[in-house]
Amino acid sequence: MGKLLEDMTRLSGEIQALRGSRRAFRDELLDGNRDRQKDVAEMCGDFSGTQTRMAERMRAGRLAFLKKLKHTVSGQQREMRADIVAARRAWAGRGA
Numbered sequence: 001m002g003k004l005l006e007d008m009t010r011l012s013g014e015i016q017a018l019r020g021s022r023r024a025f026r027d028e029l030l031d032g033n034r035d036r037q038k039d040v041a042e043m044c045g046d047f048s049g050t051q052t053r054m055a056e057r058m059r060a061g062r063l064a065f066l067k068k069l070k071h072t073v074s075g076q077q078r079e080m081r082a083d084i085v086a087a088r089r090a091w092a093g094r095g096a
Helices: 002-092
Strands: none
8 A cells, every 4th residue: 555655645745736836837827918918008009109190290291282273273273363454454445
């Protein structure tokens, strides 16, 4: 019976050691997951901030483009009005 008792005691100790190792491994995984969740949350926050800044720059670019376009169109409208006035004078026989 001595050999069987020794083997059973040894196996019981190995089982307890493996359970402890499994518990420690599971705790490490949980800690790693918490760290990854924190990293992902920070990364998403960075993406959000970057996206907001990019949207603001694009909006400013569009507004500058529209301002320049309005200025260009206004100039073309003035030129067109001046051309029409000159054409009417020419048709009416008046000199420019």
